[in-house]
Amino acid sequence: MGWFVLAILFLLILLPLAAVILQVLLPGIFFGKLTVGDLSLLFEVFRRPLWLLSLKNSLLLGIGTTLFAALLGGALAMVRAKWSFPTARWLDVANWLLIITPSFILAQGWVMFASSGGIAAEWFGWGWFHSLVFNPLGLIAIMTLSKFPLAYLTVYAALEWKEKRLHDAARLNGGSAWAVLRTVDMPLLLPAYFSGALLIFMDTVGDFGMPASIAAVFRFPTLPYSIYTALYTSPIRFDMAGVLSFYLVLLIALAMGLQFYVLRKSRYDFLTARATRYEPQKPKRFAMLLTTGNLFFLAIVLGIPFGSNLLMSLSDSTTTSGIKGLTLQHYEQLFRNGGPLLESIQHSIGIASIAALVGVILGFLVAYVLTYSLFPYRQVIDVISLISFAVPGVVLGIGYIFIWNQAWLKSVGLLLYGTPWILVLAGIAGAIPITTRIMVGGMAKIPKTLLHAAQVQGAGGIQRMVSILFPLLRAAFLSSVLAAFGTTVFDLAITSILYPPNFITLPVSINKAFENLQFGYASAVTLTGGGLVILIILIVQLIFKENRFHGGRGME
């Protein structure tokens, strides 16, 4: 299975990327010429002021956001898993909203709120808010408030089962609740925390939308932004984009190395036959505190970006220079021209559904190989499985054109470029890092011995998965398929470079509206499309939640 997984990842992720990087070494190779490229480009990143600054900015933003967002997301997941309180469900909804919303939309919301003529200054008289947000620390804060759900998801998925005896033992020995958390829960959740942190790191250093939107107000170039300019500046420099992508991949490799180093020290597979499901408890004293805290938190993380977008979608003005009155014209326009828009929503949802389902199967297989097999190139698989998250979609998109647009593929019926299938493939590639990380986080606590025991009893590979892993990983499956679906629906970068003629997708139409100054219309499309996606996610969750209650009380 190791080889199968490696081959799939190779084809979907590494090959397109390698194709772009190959341009650095052999610039003419895809056009029938063999020339040797200029390798000094590799070091140009330390010479050109813009690139050096981009690298530094990416590092700063990546590390800062990872640190804060992993702690925040993990802590929230633990609170949510431990206690039930009114409005707790809203926190889940908020997480999904933040995960599926394209970062450029979130950033636009923040910009609309905090820019000098924005809502904060105009409505609340908070002139100081501008300088609070538009500096490196402020950006890290915005990023943290947008990316923490990735840690929330991984940690929450890992909290599906617990070993109650470990808690009981700790409490019996006189440990306080805090001591149990510190010495039992936190250490056992370390792999989940790291999975989430790594996702956040990737997503942050690879994010293009946020720096691009913020750049309108505050200049903070990052690597993806510079890759974008290299790629989208005539004469087009695939080689430079390749070089800069190489540095992004290097950053991931370093982050993974760190994770590997930390996790190597101990074992995290702790579940036994006595594990019980986590059931949130009613807090005795501070339900009120949790509820108000939650509401306050949601008001910030959702209220600011989505509130600004909502206001924009309802306002009778296409710019931020003050609201001239409320109107439903943008929504009306949306349904009046409903044909093409509806079509783009259908396209995006269709592609995202296939990509999420295939992605979750592949993610499971990858995680299985990483966790349980003796495959010698596990590390290689680990790195490749994450690359597509960090490498900007535009770079991967161009790699996809190189690989899937070769004339000879037509004779074997595989000329996928120019058909919707190329978007499905790219969607799967984008989904793999998310599904894999969530699965790895979930599998880390399921010991091999469970599988070995079944094997000794004569259970085959498939039976072992179906009867042991699937039930134990149900939350992880659900989280990863929905997260993959949600992020693929709005993945702008890759669809904008790959979408076939007359096959517009939702993010492409949103972005076009933004580029044409139609902020109100763009916001209306975003909120409508996003609302629909959220609805789908909630329904799916509800269906599987139902099942969960019938699914038994534990492993006994």
Next chain:
Amino acid sequence: MINRSRNLFMLFALVLSLLFLTVGCGKNSSSEATPARSTGTGQSGQTTSLDGSTKDKPQSDEPLVVYLNDFDEMIKPLFEEATGYKLELVTGNGAEIMSRIEAEKGNPHWDVVWMDAMPSIHQLGKSGQLLEGWIPKNYENLTDFAKAFVPENHSYYPTGAHAAAVLVYNTKAFTRETAPKSWDDLTKPAFKGSLGMADPAVAAPAYPFVAWFFQNKGMDGGKAYFDALFKNGAKVYPKNPNVAKALTGGEIKVAALQESNAYTLKNQNEPVEIVWPEEGAPASVRVVAIQKQTKHLEAAKAFVEFLLDPKTQQKLIDQGEEAYFEPSAKGATPKKDRAGQAKLVVAEADWAAQHEAEIKQWFADQAVK
């Protein structure tokens, strides 16, 4: 337990397959040039009236694929109705489209490109990717201003030109008297910290804007001019909509803004006024070109004729989103509220293409400092 050598072999096989794939692409640059779909309607034979060139290529049922960055809402029905040919569009901003064309070089999927990126398309023509030497019937009807842009090898034709930037000021901050009147005014202390413009490394029309200064003043003169602007506190925004937003939001008070963006603000009753500098507004020229190996030559030619037709250009002006431009065909008239004496100046395409990388890099590094 693990067979090391077998694993190494498998790894080797993977690397080999990579090489195989890439060598495969080296060989394909010739024949296949159409998308792998066949959703044709069989209509293409119906009309040949526009240029009568039915004999050029065998007729095809496949639609004509056009890459473009504007007018995508209206052009498809207009063209299909006028000619009977089927059209498929790929829309994107200028940079996205050029990236696609570049990446597809080995196996192009486009038949026609129509964009306001003359230097880039000029470069495509120079590298032999465009149909050369064909002269449309409507060529003679081009204005003298437009004819000047047609290259010697006739590889592309202009369909209009718009100001890549005009001067726009916030009327709350300046009056007609105190507002800047020429590009050189922007270096004056009166406008310190109040100017914004789009980034030539990102926004498509921003390059033709700065290129004109560099050609006009020489490379050093151009650098000195923009240096002076930066020293005067000029802010660079990624794209024109961002500049427009900063202007109405009050972050800046004067902008070098693309004209459709500028007039849109004015039509929305924002407190702005537009100034056409006497020395002229640097223009971005929208051109149309046919891909050399197109399988749909006849339809492609019909499309070019269609765009050069004054009736088509008038419709783009009357109904289009990017409606503010100077048409290239005699007989079409620009928007009435567009200034009567709108003077456009244009950097030479060949010069602009040659210096594009250098100027953009200088800008990108400059803006960081």
